[in-house]
Amino acid sequence: MRVLLSTYGSRGDVEPLVGFAAQLRALGVQVLVCAPADAEFAQRLADIDVPMVPVGRSARGLVTGATPPSAADLPRHAAELVAAQFDTLATVAEGCDALVATSIMPSAAAARSVAEKLGIHYEYVTFQQLTLPSPHHPPLPYPGRPFPPEVTDNRVLWDLDAQSINALFGTAIDTHRASIGLPPVGDVREYVHTEQPWLATDPILDPWLEPADLDVVQTGAWLAPDVRPLPAELVAFLDAGTPPVYVGFGSMAKQTAGLRAPEKIARVAIEAVRAQGRRVLVARGWADLALIDDRDDCFAIGEVDHRALFGRVAAVVHHGGAGTTTAAARAGAPQVVVPQAVDQPYWAGRVAALGIGAAHDGPIPTTESLSAALRTALTPETCERASAVAATIRTDGATVAAKMLLDKISRQRPPVSV
Template identity: 75%
Template sequence: MRVLLSTYGSRGDVEPLVGFAVALRGLGAEVRVCAPPDEEFAELLAGVGVPLVPVGRSARALTAAAPPPSAANLPQRAAELIAGQFEAVTAAAEGCDALVATGVMPAAAGARSVAEKLGIRSVSVTFQQLTLPSPHHPPLAYPGRPFPPEVTDNRVLWDLDAQSIDALFGEALNTNRASVGLPPVDNVRDYVIGGQPWLATDPILDPWQETPDLDVVQTGAWILPDERPLPAELVAFLDAGAPPVYVGFGSMPMHTSTDVAQVAIEAIRAQGRRALVRRGWADLALIDNRDDCFVVGEINQQALFGRVAAVVHHGGAGTTTTATRAGAPQVVVPQATDQPYWAGRVADLGIGAAHAGPTPTFESLSAALSTALAPETRARATAVAGEIRSDGATVAAKLLLDEISREKPPVSA
């Protein structure tokens, strides 16, 4: 069987697909991945021997591009993404039995349209539940299209969300669909999500509440086991003293006038702790030459987080899940989209602190670290770690291949 996995987004949109690809291949499927052409994504896939079909511009370059996303420029950016999906995914999906679509809404809409045109099964996947309509939570607002503050009914907000998505992405999607002979879509969001979307998150960390409008399949998080050893210099730093506090913001560029690294290191030192700084897309760096701090680039977080006192991060789904699995107390400094949700889940579970707002100060980060470094937080984090599942990718791979097998006609003798 052949499966195409398609996404466009940051590392949090790509890395789960790598874990899923490995699980599918382990069950005998042939897999390829359509993703942005960023070097780190290419290296991730090359490391497990899965072909990358590049689509669109660099996700990192697009994230850092000026001006930032707005109601004025989102339709143009969406048109570019959708056209790129029609071009790259159409070629990559030839001969495939199924397509799995995720990533930002316009890219997923393009990928599912390609599957429709080719007549192959497609599945919509999300790595956080906030894009799935539900009366139990509100939708995320798009840049430049805030919801009216007087509207608090979640059902009404989801109707407004569908209108926003159609206004931003509908014309570009339907123009591309018409070019290949497909009929127009009158509700882009519902078309992308479908009636049975998959939610690839852990049910303890991200509990889904049933809703009559969607038959959500929660598979568990898609985790790629990372066997890479930690660099010798890092191991020496870890062995040289008490566990440090890790600080890193992943794929967030951190557009702020505040020197985040300086604030973080000073707050960590004030707790009597050493600091471990990850560069990431924010290009964090050390602030002096003292030997109580160490800087790293791309690193095996699965191995590292079990050796730190706490993890200060942006609240991406992947980092939150990795830290939770490792039993590491967390301070989540949310920057955008679903990250405030993950910060709230960390606080609700008692496994760390949710920082108020995206810009930490010495005082605010010190207060959050005091919570995260408390013995009771460590005890709770250790307990919750034992409840987090690690088989989500395998569960999803078996489900997809079983569905393909049931739908394929029997081979004649």
């Protein structure tokens, strides 16, 4: 059996697929992943012996370039991505039994179109619920297309969201569908999601509320296997003193509101951590954070296994990506979330509501504001709560999803005559 996984996004879109791919391989499935042309993603998948086919431009290059995409660029970039997805997936998906797609709408729409053309099983998965229509939360607005401030009914806002998606991506998708003999899509979002999308998040961290407009299947978060040892230099730093506070903003670029001056945010973070009498571990990330001096209480790192690291830190200061939030929660590490964009304010709110950390007010911290948030996160009460919640976080999400996919495929196959 062969399964193709398709995504276009940052590490937060790729890392869960590493966990899912590993579980599929454990069940005897041949797995191939289509992802952005970034060497770090190819290496991450190579770690578990899963091949990757690059599609589209480098995600890191796109968001960290000298001129990052603007709202006006969105339809053009989407059209380029749709074309790349159609060209690549049409070849790669040949001979596959299923295609599982995630990430941004135009990418997933192209993936489902290819699956439809080839007549193979298709599933859509998301790693945060805010893109799934629900009366309990509003949609995230697309750049350059804000919602009318007077509209507060969530269902009306979701109708406006569908209109925006069709306006931004519908023409490019339908043009390429026509080129392979498929009819136009009336509602792009509905087409991508299907009647039963998967939500690969933990039900404690991210509860899906009923009643809802979709029959959502929540599998639990897809956690990647621990296969990468921590670098020896990092282990030496960890062993040399008390647990440090980790500071990292993942795939957030320098152009993000709070990270436009990475040297400033690094100084703010380091000084705030030092004010608590703690050592500091700085993750460079896509914003290229760096140390501010040569004192031995600080250490800088590149990409490392969060699941292996977070059990050895005093707290995690981060941007609020779904993956980082889940990894810190699973490790029982108190968190300070400094949300930058998109779904990150939601995750910050969940961390605060669960009592497992603090939500910073806004994307641009000062030494004083970050120190205050850290004081909350490092209290014995927060640490105890983080440890208690860690024991409730599910670790079988990728396994559940892999078995569910294979069951669906087997039920759709025609019976073999004897």
